[in-house]
Amino acid sequence: MQDRLRIAVLGASGYTGADLVRLAITHPRIEIAALAANANAGQAMADIWPHFAPYPALPRLIKADAIDYSGIDAVFGCLPHAASAELLGTLMDKRIIDLSADFRLKDAGTYADWYGGAHPAPALLPDAVYGLTEFAKASLPGARLVACPGCYPTAVLLALLPLVAAKAISAEKITVNALSGVSGAGRSLKQANLFPEVAEAVHPYSIGAHRHMPEMEQELSLRAGRAVTISFTPHLVPMNRGELVTCIVETPHGADYLRDVLADAYTDEPFVHLLPGAQAPATRMVRGSNHVVINAFADRVPGRAIVIAAIDNLVKGSSGQAIQNFNLMFGLPETTGLEQAPLFP
Structure with a gap:
């Protein structure tokens, strides 16, 4: 059996974070090592999201600064803009997939115009890969920071x-x-x-x-x-x-x-x-x-x-595309863990 890649999900109590956890649970190469949600720290995921009741082994929610990042292979940021860049900017020794708006725009001035404040980590913008997967495949294997597009x-x-x-x-x-x-x-x-x-x-x-x-x-x-x-x-x-x-x-x-x-x-x-x-x-x-x-x-x-x-x-427009990018960053087939057929009706 191949080793699993250990991930941390920051902002796991929101819609985006919860859908990322839903997809990661059945991903054959992912181990969910840490789940953070500062306002809900101490609670189980099932306390916030009842559809996770069949998965009692999920880590309990903790504060982001309480995570031991030493054994983490990848960090998924599902935080609001600004808060995401402030925290992720301190974790650049890890491979990061950010689902906020913080690293999508290459120009810090444009970010300030549209998001109402100076960019928290402008030095990181030039190296962020814009993760529209179908157009970013050549850049993803070596990427340290991937900015997932908005929906x-x-x-x-x-x-x-x-x-x-x-x-x-x-x-x-x-x-x-x-x-x-x-x-x-x-x-x-x-x-x-x-x-x-x-x-x-x-x-x-x-x-x-x-x-x-x-x-x-x-x-x-x-x-x-x-x-x-x-x-x-x-x-x-x-x-x-x-x-x-x-x-x-x-x-x-x-x-x-x-x-x-x-x-x-x-x-x-x-x-x-x-x-x-x-x-x-x-x-x-x-x-x-x-x-x-x-x-x-x-x-x-x-x-x-x-x-x-x-x-x-919430999937291709957010968490699914994040996992698609993760797969290519770590040399996996891009469809890994994403084979779910659409739900109809």
């Missing part, structure tokens, strides 16, 4: 990066409308997330100013070779998990050409799937899984097309 950027960039890189669409005018389940807003108590507030309604939020916008623009600009600015509007919808993005693009080519570009880009990718014909992506196709479904459609307006992608925001 919205994951879906948008997987839909658009191959098209921008191939100059199949114009980088001048890109409009994205996005829908996300309520878990994307976090687990903290907020009036806007109460059941009567979100049920039977759709809520646009952070209109024209969502914090994921500079992240998307950073990566699209790298592929386009020049600055790209997009229009992006997110919406909260009354479901627990799932995310769907609708990207309106201008193109001199037809939708069939865009489909060909996407097919070529993802032919060998185990988790990204171009749907056949005119089948539309839907969140029910990927719920609970690390899979992505994409398709491109002709618009009735000449010179315009619609590219749609769906992911599970």
Whole structure:
């Protein structure tokens, strides 16, 4: 039997941390050595998350500074922005997979503009690998610090990066409308997330100013070779998990050409799937899984097309992609521990 890799999960009491633990439990090469949640230190995971009741062997939650990191192979940071960089910046002798926003942006000034404060560890930004797995594979084996993309950027960039890189669409005018389940807003108590507030309604939020916008623009600009600015509007919808993005693009080519570009880009990718014909992506196709479904459609307006992608925001948009990155960092097949089929209905 191969040795297991010992991991610590910081912020295990949030949605992202809990889903990472859920996936790690059945990963054949992972041993969950430590779970941290400062506000819930001393409790069992099942006290916070009842679905972990069948796993009494999980470590009890402790404070992050109480972890013995000497025997830890990898640290998963599932903490809020700023708090993540402050702590992880002290652990750079470990291999780190960060799920916060702290290391996604390469420019500390841009981070300050969008996150309301100076970056806690700007010296680490140049070496952080942006972990959109399908586009980061060459950099992951030697990476010490991997910044996992946000959920919205994951879906948008997987839909658009191959098209921008191939100059199949114009980088001048890109409009994205996005829908996300309520878990994307976090687990903290907020009036806007109460059941009567979100049920039977759709809520646009952070209109024209969502914090994921500079992240998307950073990566699209790298592929386009020049600055790209997009229009992006997110919406909260009354479901627990799932995310769907609708990207309106201008193109001199037809939708069939865009489909060909996407097919070529993802032919060998185990988790990204171009749907056949005119089948539309839907969140029910990927719920609970690390899979992505994409398709491109002709618009009735000449010179315009619609590219749609769906992911599970907590898996491929967060914890699943983190484990996919972990696998490649440690020389494992990227699908290890992520073979779960989507849950339907």
